[in-house]
Amino acid sequence: MRKYLSLLVLIVLVMAPFSGFGQKRTFTVLNQLQGPQNPRLGFMIHGGAGVLSKSTMTPEKEKAYRADLEKAVVAGYKALQEGKTSLDAVEIAIRILEDSPLFNAGKGAVFTNDGKNELDASIMDGKTLGAGAVAGLRQIKNPISLARAVMEKSEHVMMIGEGAEKFARTQKIDLVDEKYFWTQHRWDALQNILKEEKEKGKPGHVGVSSASRESQNRFGTVGAVALDKNGNLAAGTSTGGMTNKRFGRVGDAPIIGAGTYADNKSCAVSATGWGEYFIRLGVARDVCSMVEYRLMPIQKAADTVIKEKLQKLGGDGGVIALDKFGFMGVSFNSEGMYRAYIDANGKAVVEIY
Ligand code: ASP
Numbered sequence: 210m211r212k213y214l215s216l217l218v219l220i221v222l223v224m225a226p227f228s229g230f231g232q233k234r235t236f237t238v239l240n241q242l243q244g245p246q247n248p249r250l251g252f253m254i255h256g257g258a259g260v261l262s263k264s265t266m267t268p269e270k271e272k273a274y275r276a277d278l279e280k281a282v283v284a285g286y287k288a289l290q291e292g293k294t295s296l297d298a299v300e301i302a303i304r305i306l307e308d309s310p311l312f313n314a315g316k317g318a319v320f321t322n323d324g325k326n327e328l329d330a331s332i333m334d335g336k337t338l339g340a341g342a343v344a345g346l347r348q349i350k351n352p353i354s355l356a357r358a359v360m361e362k363s364e365h366v367m368m369i370g371e372g373a374e375k376f377a378r379t380q381k382i383d384l385v386d387e388k389y390f391w392t393q394h395r396w397d398a399l400q401n402i403l404k405e406e407k408e409k410g411k412p413g414h415v416g417v418s419s420a421s422r423e424s425q426n427r428f429g430t431v432g433a434v435a436l437d438k439n440g441n442l443a444a445g446t447s448t449g450g451m452t453n454k455r456f457g458r459v460g461d462a463p464i465i466g467a468g469t470y471a472d473n474k475s476c477a478v479s480a481t482g483w484g485e486y487f488i489r490l491g492v493a494r495d496v497c498s499m500v501e502y503r504l505m506p507i508q509k510a511a512d513t514v515i516k517e518k519l520q521k522l523g524g525d526g527g528v529i530a531l532d533k534f535g536f537m538g539v540s541f542n543s544e545g546m547y548r549a550y551i552d553a554n555g556k557a558v559v560e561i562y
Contacts, residue, residue, distance in 0.1 A: 210228065211241065213388075219255010224426075229539065230348065237422075247536060247558040249436060249437075249438055249440060249466070250281075250286070250289045250290065250436060250437065250535065251434075251435065251436035251476070251531045251535035251537065251549075251551075251552075252285050252286045252289060252298060252302075252433070252439060252531075252550065252551050253433065253434050253435075253531055253539070253548065253549070253550040254278065254281050254282050254283065254285065254302050254303075254417060254431070254432065254433040254434075254438070254529070254549050255430075255431065255432050255433075255527070255529045255546055255547060255548045255549075256274065256277075256278055256306060256310075256311070256312045256429065256430075256431050256547030256548065256549075257312060257313055257429035257430045257431065257481045257546070257547055258430075258481040258482045258525065258526040258527045258541050258543040258546045259429060259481075259482075259543060260543070260544060260545035260546065260547055260561055260562070262512055262544055263544070263562065266300045266561075269347065270334040271561070272484055273311060274311055274547055274561065275559045275560050275561075277305070277306065277309045277311055277312070277446050277519070278306075278547060278548070278549040278559045279368055279549060279557050279559050281302040281303075281305040281433075281549070282302060282311050282549035282550065282551060282557050282559070283289070283299040283308050283360065283557050284301050284302055284305055284458070285299065285301050285302030285433060285558070286298070286551045286555075287289040288301050289435060289438065290451075290472065292438060293445035294437050294439075294441060294443070295334075295335070295435035295436055295437040295438070295441050295442055295471075295477075295502055295507045296332065296334055296357065296435075296441075296443045296445075298355075298433070298435040298437065298443070299332060299434070299435050299443045299444065299445040299463065300332065300353055300354060300357055300445065301434040302433045303330075303351075303353040303431055303433050303445050303446075303447050304351045304353060304354065304530070306352060306430065306447070307351050307352065307430035307447055308350075310392050310394075310427065311393075311429070312431045312432075312547075313338065313429030313430055313448055313449045313450075314328070314330075314352070314429070314431045314447040314449055314522075315328070315350065315351060315390075315446050315447065316350075316390065316392070316393055317391070317395065317419045318390050318431075318448075318449025318450075319395050319398065319399070319428065319449040319450065319451065319452040320379060320383070320394065320395055320396060320398070320399040320448075320452060320453070320508075321450075321453070321454050321455065321458075322399075322403075322453050322454065322455040322517040323455075324389035325347060325387070326347065326387070326391075326398065326449055327344075327345045327346065327347060327449070327450060327454070327457075328343075328345075328346040328347075328349060328352045328390075328447070328448070328449055328450075329342075329343065329344040329346070329352065329447070329448050329449075329459055329460060329462045329463040330342070330343055330346075330352035330355070330445070330446065330447035330448070330462060331343070331355040331356050331357045331445065331446055331462060331463040331468060331469040332353060332357050332360060332436060332443070332444070332445040332463055332464055333360075333443065333444050333445070333466070333469050333470060333471040333477075334360065334441070334443055334471060335441055335442030335443055335444070335471035335472050335477055335542075336441040336442075336473050337485045338467075338472060339361070340360055340365040340366050341355075341356040341357055341359035341360025341363075341366060341367075342356055342359065342366060342368075342463040342464070342465060342469075343355045343356050343367070343368055343369065343373045344367070344368075344369045344370070344373070344459045344463045345361060345369045345370040345373075345394070345457055345459065345461060346370070346373055346374060347353055347370075347374070347387050348374055348377075348384045348385055348386070348387060349373075349374065349377055349382060349383070349384060349385075350384070350389065351382075351383060351408045351462075352447050353372065353379050353445050353447045353549060354382055354383075355373065355376075355380070355382050355396060356445070356447075356463070358376070358377070358380045358382060359373070359376070360407075362380060366374035366465065367425060368480070369459075370457075371396050377498055380522075381541075390449075391523050395449075395452070396553075397452060398452050398467050399452055402452055402453045406419060406453075409527070410505075416555060429448075429449075429547075430446060430447065430448035430449075430462055430468075430481040431447050431448070431481075432446040432447070432462075432468075432469070432479025432481060432529060432530070433445050433447070433479060433529075434444060434471070434477040434478065434529055435477070435531070436477070436531055436533070436535050438529055440469045440473065440474065440533065441473060442472070442473050442477040442531065442533060443471050443477060444460040444469045444470060444471040444477040444478055444493070445469060445478045445479060446463075446468045446469045446480065446481070446526070447462065448462040448468075448480045450462070450484070451483075451484065459484075459511055460484025460485070460487070460488070461480060461482075461484035461487035461488045462480075462481075462484065462486075463490070464487075464488055465494075466491050466493055466494035466552070467480070467484075467487045467488045467490075467492055467493060467494075468480045468484070468487060468492070468495035469479075470496070470497050471495045471497075472497055472501070473533055474502045474533070475497040475498070475500040475501035475532065476496065476497045476499055476501075476507055476513075476530050476531060476532045476533065477497075477530065477531045477534065478492070478493040478494075478496045478497060478528050478529070478530045479493070479528065479529055479530075480493050480526060480527070480528045481526050481527060481528075481544065481546065482519070482524060482525055482527060482541075483524045483525055484528055486519055486522055486523070486524025486526070487519075487524065487525070488527065489522070490518055490522065490524075491518060492514055492519065492528065493528065495514045495518070496510045496511055496514050496530050496538075497510075497530075499514065500511055506532075506536070506538075507531070507532040507537065507538035508513075508536075508537075508539075510530065510539075511528050511530045511539065512538075512540045512541035514528070514540070515527055515528060515540040515541060515542055516542055519540050519542060525542050525543045526541065526542070526546075527539070527540055527541025527542065527544060527546040528540055528541075529542060529548060529550075537550055545561045545562040546561075548560050
């Protein structure tokens with residue numbers, strides 16, 4: 210009898226850290242390590258994995274990228290400080306990046322093979338697992354807000370093309386003329402690829418070498434992850450996709466579990482990179498699964514998916530990730546990734562390479 214009793218005590222002791230009680234304690238201890246500002250707030254953004262290479266980045270360009278990233282990360286964090294939800298913070302920051310011509314989302318979206326802009330976005334609520342996604346939009350100024358409307362004002366998770374735009378007209382969503390998305394640098398990028406295609410006599414669509422893709426500025430997707438004062442996580446991603454995409458191609462950004470994922474039980478993730486690979490690996494959900502099932506720290510989970518699995522499959526890109534305690538992870542296997550976060554002292558930090 211005594212033998213069984215001591216065995217029972219041993220089992221309880223070993224299992225304690227994994228029980229609700231244990232988690233609560235870990236939570237408190239981890240929170241105390243976070244620093245002086247409200248320890249439960251967490252906020253990170255990215256502006257895409259395909260950064261300008263160090264050789265082509267000028268001080269003026271770098272200053273412009275840094276300024277917009279800082280503006281977005283500060284605005285999102287301020288919203289959290291004011292008591293707004295993680296979904297609000299994600300939407301606020303992404304709208305700022307969508308309005309900037311520098312990033313491949315909203316105003317700065319890349320061109321399709323036939324010279325159009327087709328935008329994709331998604332958002333997820335870690336508290337309810339509610340999600341909204343839109344793809345192939347041609348007239349929506351801020352796709353992230355339409356994704357949120359799909360989540361909150363419809364029965365559905367994903368809407369595409371004309372149908373999604375028809376729904377937008379029933380909501381308070383800004384529609385713009387297609388010309389709004391025209392920018393010189395994205396147009397030039399398309400022309401360069403088309404020229405290259407003609408010279409080589411074969412399509413230069415998604416799938417050419419990584420160096421070539423970066424030089425053609427294909428990446429630049431934007432995303433955000435947030436943890437609010439109520440402990441709710443949210444994630445969102447918005448993109449113009451990849452330059453020269455054809456046939457209604459849709460990448461990972463609007464696919465829940467690939468480009469975006471949030472669950473209060475584990476983490477929130479937003480991805481950027483070569484979408485076809487992110488879809489096949491279910492990258493965003495995979496990072497959170499590592500945290501949820503294998504109890505991995507967030508940085509290790511992000512590195513495992515990006516630096517091991519994605520790398521092995523031949524894809525490139527990166528993720529920003531935030532766990533339920535507010536710990537941050539960032540991982541990429543491209544030359545750089547535009548990103549910004551708020552550190553433990555409440556200060557905005559912007560990084561590129
Ligand atoms: N992931 C996006 C896509 O494949 C592109 C990017 O992140 O730049 O559409």
